[in-house]
Amino acid sequence: MKKSNPLLRWFAITVLCFLLLSGSSEGSASIRRALLKNNNLTQPSTSPAVKLDEKNHNQVVMDNGIIRVTLSRPEGYVLAISYNGIDNVLEAQNGNDNRGYLDVVWNQGFQKIKGTKFSVIEKTEDQLEVSFLREWTSSMIGSVPIKIDMRYIMRRGDSGYYSYAIFERPKGFPAARVFQIRLVYKLRQDKFHYMAISGKRQRVMPTAEDRSTGQKLAYPEAVLLTNAKDPRIRGEVDDKYQYSAENKDNCVHGWISFDTEPHTGFWVIAPSNEFRNAGPHKQDLTSHVGPTSLAMFVSTHYAGTNVSINFQEGETYKKVFGPIFVYLNSASTNEDLDTLWSDAVRQFNEEVKSWPYDFPRSPDFILPGQRGTVNGQLQVRDWFKKGWGILNAKFAYVGLALPGENGSWQIESKGYQFWAQADENGYFEIKYVIPGDYNLYAWVPGFIGDYRYNATVSIKPGGVIKLGPLVFSPSRNGPTIWEIGIPDRSAQELYVPDPDPKLVNRLYQNDTRNRFRQYGLWERYTDLYPEKDLVYNVGVDRHDKNWFFAHISRRTGNDTYQPATWQIKFELDDYVTSSGNYTLQVALASANEAKLQVWFNDASEVDPHYETARMGKDNAIARHGIHGLYSLISIEVASDRFKKGSNTIYLKQSEASDSFQGVLYDYLRLERPPTDSRI
Numbered sequence: 001m002k003k004s005n006p007l008l009r010w011f012a013i014t015v016l017c018f019l020l021l022s023g024s025s026e027g028s029a030s031i032r033r034a035l036l037k038n039n040n041l042t043q044p045s046t047s048p049a050v051k052l053d054e055k056n057h058n059q060v061v062m063d064n065g066i067i068r069v070t071l072s073r074p075e076g077y078v079l080a081i082s083y084n085g086i087d088n089v090l091e092a093q094n095g096n097d098n099r100g101y102l103d104v105v106w107n108q109g110f111q112k113i114k115g116t117k118f119s120v121i122e123k124t125e126d127q128l129e130v131s132f133l134r135e136w137t138s139s140m141i142g143s144v145p146i147k148i149d150m151r152y153i154m155r156r157g158d159s160g161y162y163s164y165a166i167f168e169r170p171k172g173f174p175a176a177r178v179f180q181i182r183l184v185y186k187l188r189q190d191k192f193h194y195m196a197i198s199g200k201r202q203r204v205m206p207t208a209e210d211r212s213t214g215q216k217l218a219y220p221e222a223v224l225l226t227n228a229k230d231p232r233i234r235g236e237v238d239d240k241y242q243y244s245a246e247n248k249d250n251c252v253h254g255w256i257s258f259d260t261e262p263h264t265g266f267w268v269i270a271p272s273n274e275f276r277n278a279g280p281h282k283q284d285l286t287s288h289v290g291p292t293s294l295a296m297f298v299s300t301h302y303a304g305t306n307v308s309i310n311f312q313e314g315e316t317y318k319k320v321f322g323p324i325f326v327y328l329n330s331a332s333t334n335e336d337l338d339t340l341w342s343d344a345v346r347q348f349n350e351e352v353k354s355w356p357y358d359f360p361r362s363p364d365f366i367l368p369g370q371r372g373t374v375n376g377q378l379q380v381r382d383w384f385k386k387g388w389g390i391l392n393a394k395f396a397y398v399g400l401a402l403p404g405e406n407g408s409w410q411i412e413s414k415g416y417q418f419w420a421q422a423d424e425n426g427y428f429e430i431k432y433v434i435p436g437d438y439n440l441y442a443w444v445p446g447f448i449g450d451y452r453y454n455a456t457v458s459i460k461p462g463g464v465i466k467l468g469p470l471v472f473s474p475s476r477n478g479p480t481i482w483e484i485g486i487p488d489r490s491a492q493e494l495y496v497p498d499p500d501p502k503l504v505n506r507l508y509q510n511d512t513r514n515r516f517r518q519y520g521l522w523e524r525y526t527d528l529y530p531e532k533d534l535v536y537n538v539g540v541d542r543h544d545k546n547w548f549f550a551h552i553s554r555r556t557g558n559d560t561y562q563p564a565t566w567q568i569k570f571e572l573d574d575y576v577t578s579s580g581n582y583t584l585q586v587a588l589a590s591a592n593e594a595k596l597q598v599w600f601n602d603a604s605e606v607d608p609h610y611e612t613a614r615m616g617k618d619n620a621i622a623r624h625g626i627h628g629l630y631s632l633i634s635i636e637v638a639s640d641r642f643k644k645g646s647n648t649i650y651l652k653q654s655e656a657s658d659s660f661q662g663v664l665y666d667y668l669r670l671e672r673p674p675t676d677s678r679i
Contacts, residue, residue: 099186593614
């Protein structure tokens, strides 16, 4: 935290006491948080000037009197972060290139980005910006063919620093495929033992040694902590994917040290998602055992190689990743546990208010006044929901991404994406959009399918585009006979079983919303259905009690599996017809190396009535994700396939090489043939 001005502190305490005595509903915990926040009341003019020390030929040091950052020269590795009497919050026992760094995974392997040229971009008493440039030449065999400029910014009075990276491909660069781009911070193992991802997802964590002495599970990231030194976590499962988050929620995370006086927090703050790949619902890593904190920019997690960046030979490219803010804070030992986390959230909110920043000096970072705005209203026409009337697209997700097909934003990784959530009346405003050509995309909770505006949206500097009411007509061929689930692109509302008692993470034991993050839930299907597969009776069973969240194989031996064929049983009395086609709508929340086969009433036929190709590499089931990439399958069914009375639909996931092949259903709906010529 920044040092306090005594007069300002006295004034703040007086105001806070007045609020408390006047009946403020925030309570004493909020007062403590506000007092902590007051540590940041020092104005920049009263803070020490920012200094740059270049005396050491191999290092540069940025110092603003609150935090001191040491960087290797010219590589740009973060060697040390000194704060509040701690010489280095990073793990000094690691090598210079293994404390704080930028890395890239591409089609020829993993690479830590190593600068070759250092330069000072700005040097004033109020702000420093330095550059570590990595050029690329054809002689750099096995090195990712991208010019990368890693920047660091330190400002007067800030309890942290900013970092961003500019990726550029001039003409003539060879082809390449990029799978991951991220910033990595590895903290002191002897100090940081408590991790916080959200208000509820925070806990004491195991050490690297605890993991190394534990029992390996189905894949390397998952370990049963059989010999953990701390009895509070002994016997639990640790897996970094249990701490993943969607981009829209991956805002602030980090670690707290209770082994320092005062207690110290280290936080990675992302005030925007515009530079991340694959949209707001893309899931990715946050912090995990190490102790490690990540700023993920691009990855294939929960989506597969469909979201990698493919550069063709000679293709030009430029994009700015970040800035992100590395923030440090502190609190005395008598503060409540929530204090440091609450202050980090407060700082995140401050960063959001300041976004897009006006202080980065690269001309490639587009400043606020040079950006544009799009606003409008989205509506939904679904005649079954409300006759032939129009519904407002309540709380729809509306975004701009590079032009493509319906839903292509899910796998788009080259460009920027800008998203907003509409209000209850479907009105939306997407602000601070970088100039360029986009498509406008949307999806609406409660409705299947994707929306795409049928014209290119061209953003000009400072421009405002006002779109009239836009109408989304979700896929529908006839009235609903029955439905299973809720169309929300997630399997979260379906039946998620309790974990094996021997394989729990206690953080999620009483967290019903996050119970899907427990390890080994795929094995529970075999426990629940050891001999016969799932049968769902429409009108009797409930999706949250009787529809298993993942359609996977049944284990029959140590390494043998049998495809699972699920049945949906239903009655057709009032809806049976001798003409026209029924429609089975199947919305998938995820697919991983799966093949879905469907029969209607007669499962004895060798060939299914409908079959997909092998689809998906989301790997969401193994990585505790309740969704991956969304897709919609509309299957037309001839009326003679059904009969009056009892009917059965058979769903078979036919790929059965391991536990993780399968699909997560979002929603299923059977529609009867249309009775109106307009349908």
